Every structure is written in structure tokens, then in C-alpha cells.
Amino acid sequence: MSRILIGFTFAFSLLASAAQASTVLITGTNRGIGLELAKQYAEKGWDVIATARSPEKATELQALAKAQKKITVEKLDVTDVKAIEALAAKYKGKPVDVLINNAGTLGDVPKQTIGTLDQTEILNVLNANTVGALKVTEAFKANLAASQLKKAFAMTSGLGSSELTARRGGFYGYRMSKAALNIGFRALAADWKADGIMVGIIAPGMVETDLLRASSFPGKGISTQESVVGMMKVIDGMTLENNSKALNYDGQPIPW
Numbered sequence: 517m518s519r520i521l522i523g524f525t526f527a528f529s530l531l532a533s534a535a536q537a538s539t540v541l542i543t544g545t546n547r548g549i550g551l552e553l554a555k556q557y558a559e560k561g562w563d564v565i566a567t568a569r570s571p572e573k574a575t576e577l578q579a580l581a582k583a584q585k586k587i588t589v590e591k592l593d594v595t596d597v598k599a600i601e602a603l604a605a606k607y608k609g610k611p612v613d614v615l616i617n618n619a620g621t622l623g624d625v626p627k628q629t630i631g632t633l634d635q636t637e638i639l640n641v642l643n644a645n646t647v648g649a650l651k652v653t654e655a656f657k658a659n660l661a662a663s664q665l666k667k668a669f670a671m672t673s674g675l676g677s678s679e680l681t682a683r684r685g686g687f688y689g690y691r692m693s694k695a696a697l698n699i700g701f702r703a704l705a706a707d708w709k710a711d712g713i714m715v716g717i718i719a720p721g722m723v724e725t726d727l728l729r730a731s732s733f734p735g736k737g738i739s740t741q742e743s744v745v746g747m748m749k750v751i752d753g754m755t756l757e758n759n760s761k762a763l764n765y766d767g768q769p770i771p772w
């Protein structure tokens with residue numbers, strides 16, 4: 517009789533843990549790729565903590581969160597260390613399975629062009645794209661460690677690849693920020709491996725967003741929908757054992 521009871525309890529606890537939704541925290545979700553990430557994770561039944569610099573102006577995100585109760589909108593500028601700490605304090609004890617550092621800025625292109633380089637602009641881009649992502653991830657370490665999946669991601673770009681940069685220059689601050697992001701997250705992957713937290717680097721492809729349009733990219737990018745479907749597969753497939761390569765949305769490695 518007691519064996520049956522133990523069996524029931526075990527099966528019940530398995531069912532209960534299987535039914536518990538995973539949680540994803542995504543930065544920069546008011547538009548572009550971040551908005552689509554929030555949408556697709558919520559549609560998959562995940563709880564989504566969707567951050568935006570100015571939630572009061574994030575009309576599309578707010579409409580999505582109204583229709584889709586899985587999404588909680590939070591205010592976060594990733595360059596504001598106090599705000600990062602306050603958000604982490606608010607979510608203290610809440611497991612976060614996947615953290616996607618999506619927020620990023622191209623910055624002002626002429627100010628990152630040789631001949632008209634602007635030190636302040638370049639440092640602002642580095643602060644948002646590199647230091648911001650690292651500080652957010654650092655702040656949510658305990659949340660990641662307490663979760664089932666334990667995965668944190670940096671959103672890189674082919675523009676941060678030294679091999680691809682040999683073909684075309686420009687975009688100095690943005691490129692440097694993504695190259696620095698890559699090395700920062702590789703170091704973090706090494707630091708957190710013993711804690712069982714996987715740190716990965718992913719790229720969305722050339723995606724039709726405000727950022728791509730501002731870069732004057734001559735071709736047409738893929739849709740945010742296609743990019744996010746691919747990245748979610750890459751995120752699912754990355755493990756502590758196979759996370760040594762930066763992967764594009766289609767699963768192809770980005771040359772270092």
C-alpha cells in the first residue's frame with residue numbers, strides 16, 4: 517500500500533513540475549526582434565518578463581501583454597545599473613530559465629565612421645551593447661541558477677566577427693561592442709560552467725528592423741518572425757557541452 521502511495525506522490529510531483537511554465541527574461545522588447553521574441557515565447561506557453569526602456573511608449577508591447585497574460589512588462593534601461601539591481605531585487609527568488617540580452621543599439625553611424633569618430637557615441641554604444649548585457653546577466657545569476665534550464669544569451673552580430681570584418685569596414689563602435697560582447701560572454705561561460713549555468717552567443721541574421729534600416733544595408737533582411745523561430749531552436753539546442761560557438765539563427769556558426 518505504502519509503495520503505491522509513494523508511486524502516486526512521485527508521479528504527481530513529476531506532473532506538477534512538467535506543468536510549471538518556464539520563464540524567459542528578454543531585454544529591449546518594445547520593437548523589432550525583442551518584441552517578436554516576447555510574442556513567440558508567450559505563444560509557446562512560457563512566462564515572459566519583457567523589459568523596455570519606456571513601457572509607457574511601448575504601445576505594441578502593451579497591446580500584446582494585454583491580449584497575452586503570460587507577458588509581464590517591466591521598465592529597464594540596460595545602461596542604468598541601479599535599475600538593473602532594482603529589477604533583480606524585485607524578482608529575487610524567481611527562477612529564470614532563459615535570459616536573452618536582446619537590447620542593443622547601432623548608434624549614430626557617422627559618429628562611428630573614420631574621419632568623424634565621436635568618443636562619447638562609441639562609449640555609449642559599448643555601454644548599452646556590451647556592459648549593459650553583462651551587468652543584466654550578472655544581476656540575474658541567482659535566478660538562472662535556481663531555474664531548470666539555466667541559460668543566458670548574448671545577441672551578437674556578424675559585424676562583431678573579425679573574419680567577416682575583413683570584407684567591409686565601418687560601424688566602428690557597434691562592431692567593437694559586439695566583438696567585446698562575444699569575448700565577455702565567453703569569459704562568463706567559463707566562469708559559470710561549474711555552476712551549471714550555460715552562457716551562449718546567438719545572432720539573429722540580417723533582420724528587417726529599425727536597426728537594419730538605419731545601417732543602410734542594401735538588401736532586404738529576413739522577417740523578425742523567421743529569425744525568432746530559428747533562434748528559439750538554437751536556444752533549445754544549446755547545452756553546457758556544445759556552447760563554444762556563436763550560432764546564427766539558422767544554426768550555422770558565426771566565424772570568430
Ligand SMILES: NC(=O)c1ccc[n+]([C@@H]2O[C@H](COP(=O)([O-])OP(=O)(O)OC[C@H]3O[C@@H](n4cnc5c(N)ncnc54)[C@H](OP(=O)(O)O)[C@@H]3O)[C@@H](O)[C@H]2O)c1
Pocket residue numbers: 543544545546547548549550568569570592593594595617618619620621622644648671672673674719720721722723724725726727728737
Ligand atoms: N536587425 C538585425 O539585422 C540585427 C543583426 C545582428 C544583430 N542584431 C541585434 O539584435 C538585437 C535587436 O535588434 P533589432 O534589430 O530588433 O533592433 P531595434 O529594432 O533597433 O530594437 C532595439 C531594441 O533595443 C532597445 N534598446 C536600445 N538601447 C537600450 C538600452 N540602453 N536599454 C534598454 N533597451 C535598449 C530598443 O529600445 P528603444 O526603443 O527604447 O530604443 C529596442 O527595443 C540588438 O542587440 C542588435 O544588435 C540585429
